[in-house]
Amino acid sequence: MKKVLAIVLILVMVFAMASCGKKESVDIFAKSEGTMTYDQYTAAAEGDKVVIEGFVQSAAYNAKYGNVNLFLQDDKGAYYVYRAACDDALAAKLVEGAKVKVEGEKAAWAGEVEIGEGTGKITVLEGTYKAPATDVTAKLGDEAELIKLQNQVVTIKGVKVVASKVQDDETEYAFLYNWDGSGEKGWNSDLYFNVEANGKTFSFVVESDECAEGTAVYSAVEGLQVGATVDIDGLLYWYNGPQVHVHNVTVK
Numbered sequence: 001m002k003k004v005l006a007i008v009l010i011l012v013m014v015f016a017m018a019s020c021g022k023k024e025s026v027d028i029f030a031k032s033e034g035t036m037t038y039d040q041y042t043a044a045a046e047g048d049k050v051v052i053e054g055f056v057q058s059a060a061y062n063a064k065y066g067n068v069n070l071f072l073q074d075d076k077g078a079y080y081v082y083r084a085a086c087d088d089a090l091a092a093k094l095v096e097g098a099k100v101k102v103e104g105e106k107a108a109w110a111g112e113v114e115i116g117e118g119t120g121k122i123t124v125l126e127g128t129y130k131a132p133a134t135d136v137t138a139k140l141g142d143e144a145e146l147i148k149l150q151n152q153v154v155t156i157k158g159v160k161v162v163a164s165k166v167q168d169d170e171t172e173y174a175f176l177y178n179w180d181g182s183g184e185k186g187w188n189s190d191l192y193f194n195v196e197a198n199g200k201t202f203s204f205v206v207e208s209d210e211c212a213e214g215t216a217v218y219s220a221v222e223g224l225q226v227g228a229t230v231d232i233d234g235l236l237y238w239y240n241g242p243q244v245h246v247h248n249v250t251v252k
Contacts, residue, residue, distance in 0.1 A: 028099070028127040029075045035101060038076035042113075050106045050115065054079050055129040056098045057153050058235055058247070060209040061091040067118070068094065069209070071151055071235045071245075072102070073131040078151035080112060080237070084120030099127035112238040113150060133233055140197045146242045154244065156232040158252065159195040163226050174224040179205075188213045191221045195230070204232065204244045211247055220249040228252075 031037060035053045036044070044050050054072030061068045068086035072079040081102055086094075094100070101123040107116030133155040139145045140156065163172035166181035173181070175193035183189025191206040211217045224230070233248035 026127075028129055032101065032125070038074065041079070041106070042077070044106050046106055046108055048106050049103070051101065051103045052079055052115070053099065053101045053125065055127070055131065056094050056096055056100060057131055058096070058210055058245070059091070059094040060207065061086055061094070062209060063088065063091070068122075070094065070100070070102075070120075070122075071153075072100065073152055074129070078131075078149075078153075078236075080114040080151045081120045081122075082107075082114045083117045084115065084122050085118070086122065090122060090124070093124045094122075097128040097130045099125040099129070101125055110238070110240045111147075136236065137197065140202060140242075141200045143241060146236065147238070149236050150238050152236050154234060154236045156195075156197070156244070158229055158231065159197040161224050161226055161228045161230060162194045162196045162201055164192065164194050172226055174226045174228070175221050179203075185222070186213070191218065193221060193224060195232070202242070202244075204234070204246050206246045210245060217246060217248050220251070221246070224249070224251070 031053055035051050041050055041052055054074045056070055057073050058071040059068055066085060066087060067083040068091060069083060070081040072081065102115055103121045104115035104119035107114055131153045133153045134149060135157060136146060136149060136154045137157045161174055164176045165172060175191050177183030177189040177191065179192050188208045190208050192203055194201050194203055206218055206221050229252040231250040231252065232244065232246055234244040234246040237243050237245045
């Protein structure tokens with residue numbers, strides 16, 4: 001009897017230890033109380049108060065003005081937060097993959113749906129997620145499909161760099177400093193360049209507040225040649241149509 005009791009006690013201890021060592025699975029995409037799902041956010045009207053949660057895919061912090069632009073994504077969709085209040089301490093936490101909650105007001109500008117300028121209040125949460133890039137090469141030119149992926153991490157494969165031109169200048173440039181060529185090397189200007197895909201031409205941009213002069217992607221675009229074939233990784237921003245914010249360029 002004592003032997004049986006001892007065996008039972010041992011088995012109870014083994015199962016108890018196994019139970020203690022077992023980690024419960026956590027749904028990192030679960031929304032906290034009062035937070036909207038992506039579908040609820042998209043259904044909200046411009047001007048509505050909204051509360052979202054997502055994971056940082058890009059953060060552009062401006063210490064001078066005390067604000068930050070964020071691209072966020074979860075497993076259902078993506079969000080853009082424009083000029084939310086931010087200081088150095090908060091900015092240090094807004095690393096790629098960090099989970100945040102943002103309360104603000106829904107707005108839109110030139111087709112870009114966002115948390116409106118200055119309305120966003122950011123809270124950092126537990127959890128991390130880096131979204132996989134969606135290949136949108138075949139969708140270029142199909143705005144009805146691309147709009148469904150607004151603000152998401154995307155990749156574009158094997159497109160050709162075509163010439164950019166400045167008004168009253170016949171020179172063909174592989175890229176421009178600023179959209180109209182008004183910038184110069186050393187000014188930390190935005191870089192604009194054109195690519196051809198599916199029989200159409202598209203303008204992409206390296207935003208200097210996201211990828212400043214001297215970063216790998218900025219230097220890569222400065223080295224582009226007309227006719228080069230490239231792969232592009234970035235975020236699907238919208239400005240009167242799709243305009244990818246480029247974060248990586250690979251010349252083939």
